[in-house]
Amino acid sequence: xxxxxxxxxxxxxxxxxxxxxxxxxxxxxxxxxxxxxxxxxxxxxxxxxxxxxxxxxxxxxxxxxxxxxxxxxxxxxxxxxxxxxxxxxxxxxxxxxxxxxxxxxxxxxxxxxxxxxxxxxxxxxxxxxxxxxxxxxxxxxxxxxxxxxxxxxxxxxxxxxxxxxxxxxxxxxxxxxxxxxxxxxxxxxxxxxxxxxxxxxxxxxxxxxxxxxxxxxx
Amino acid sequence: xxxxxxxxxxxxxxxxxxxxxxxxxxxxxxxxxxxxxxxxxxxxxxxxxxxxxxxxxxxxxxxxxxxxxxxxxxxxxxxxxxxx
Numbered sequence: 001x002x003x004x005x006x007x008x009x010x011x012x013x014x015x016x017x018x019x020x021x022x023x024x025x026x027x028x029x030x031x032x033x034x035x036x037x038x039x040x041x042x043x044x045x046x047x048x049x050x051x052x053x054x055x056x057x058x059x060x061x062x063x064x065x066x067x068x069x070x071x072x073x074x075x076x077x078x079x080x081x082x083x084x085x086x087x088x089x090x091x092x093x094x095x096x097x098x099x100x101x102x103x104x105x106x107x108x109x110x111x112x113x114x115x116x117x118x119x120x121x122x123x124x125x126x127x128x129x130x131x132x133x134x135x136x137x138x139x140x141x142x143x144x145x146x147x148x149x150x151x152x153x154x155x156x157x158x159x160x161x162x163x164x165x166x167x168x169x170x171x172x173x174x175x176x177x178x179x180x181x182x183x184x185x186x187x188x189x190x191x192x193x194x195x196x197x198x199x200x201x202x203x204x205x206x207x208x209x210x211x212x213x214x215x216x217x218x
Numbered sequence: 219x220x221x222x223x224x225x226x227x228x229x230x231x232x233x234x235x236x237x238x239x240x241x242x243x244x245x246x247x248x249x250x251x252x253x254x255x256x257x258x259x260x261x262x263x264x265x266x267x268x269x270x271x272x273x274x275x276x277x278x279x280x281x282x283x284x285x286x287x288x289x290x291x292x293x294x295x296x297x298x299x300x301x302x
Contacts, residue, residue: 046256049235099271102263 003197003212005190009182010065011210012038012057017064026214032176047120050103052083054160055113057179061158062117065181072123073156073183074147077114078130078140080161083107088165113160134173136161137206138198141184145195148186155184159206180206222295225272230291233268234261246291254290262288269294275301 011017015033016025024030038056040048042063051059058077086108093100106112111129118127128147132139137159144157162177163169184191197212198204227241230250234257248254251262265288266277275298278284287297 045238049237099267101267103260106260 003190003193005188005193007182007190007194007213008065009180009210009213010061011178011180011206012061013176013178017060022210023214026211034176043120050107050116052085052107053162053177054079054083054179055116057160057162057177058113058117058158058181059120061160061179061181062156065183066156072125073154074125074151075114075117075123075127076130076140076144076147076155076157076184077111077117077128078132078136078143078157078159079110079113080131080133080136081164082110082131083112084164084168085162088167135202137180137209138202138204141194141198144184145186145191148184148191153185157182157184161206178206180210220295222298223291226269226291226294226298229268229272230255230265233264244291248290250288250290250294269298273298273302 011022013032014036016022016030021030025032038053038060040051040056040059043051043059086104090100090104090108107116110131111127114127114129118124126147128143130136130140130143140157140159144155148155158179158181160177160179163175164172186192194209194212197209201208223246224241227244230236230244231239231241244255250265251257251259257265266279266284269275270277277287287293
């Protein structure tokens with residue numbers, strides 16, 4: 001299946017983040033480079049210090065996806081595992097009868113990142129955080145599409161995940177940190193086309209979704 | 219600057235992830251919160267936990283006195299000296 005109409009999207013994975021780099025990746029001309037980190041130097045240091053890898057991925061993806069003067073849109077964030085690094089650290093502290101870090105606790109919950117995004121960008125539109133196992137990407141899209149349809153406006157959608165901490169690695173089949181963002185507008189034909197794809201392939205991976213867009217661009 | 223004050227500054231930098239700072243960047247008498255260093259209420263909780271773990275002092279979460287103790291590095295050092 002191919003997405004024929006224009007899609008406004010952006011994605012960050014280590015070593016592959018611009019449209020050209022994704023295009024090269026799809027033709028096997030470029031691989032991932034796990035040493036690369038998202039560069040969020042455009043965010044003030046006092047704010048930046050609280051951003052996890054997942055948060056940094058979302059902010060760099062957002063930076064290339066929308067303009068600074070973008071009007072506020074409803075937010076839908078989806079992630080399969082969320083901030084599992086922080087959760088494991090907190091559980092370890094509990095087991096060792098140590099005090100829990102209030103910052104880590106606050107930032108470990110599933111909707112913390114969408115909340116932080118609203119605070120940093122001073123957006124007050126509605127926000128939703130989705131977690132749905134290996135259907136998180138497609139469930140998040142369906143949520144964003146539904147909100148766009150019912151609010152009659154575009155919705156800003158991000159999906160993000162990273163490999164699980166060592167202790168849970170046997171439950172993991174996510175191989176690399178990745179963030180995918182798009183503006184979902186139910187009025188556009190592309191949204192309908194993506195909806196058909198995610199309905200027929202509910203366990204679609206972000207990399208395979210990106211391939212659909214690139215095939216279209218080529 | 220005493221050893222205790224330096225230790226407190228290092229604890230602030232480490233526990234609050236102030237990545238680009240060193241102890242000398244923090245003024246001993248300057249306000250830690252809002253004005254001055256510009257820390258916020260989440261930092262207050264985090265720093266309370268770090269001080270409790272490091273110096274084994276007991277802190278009352280909601281008392282007015284606690285607020286005064288956490289005003290600056292100097293007031294915090296005084297509090298720790300008197301309560302160890």
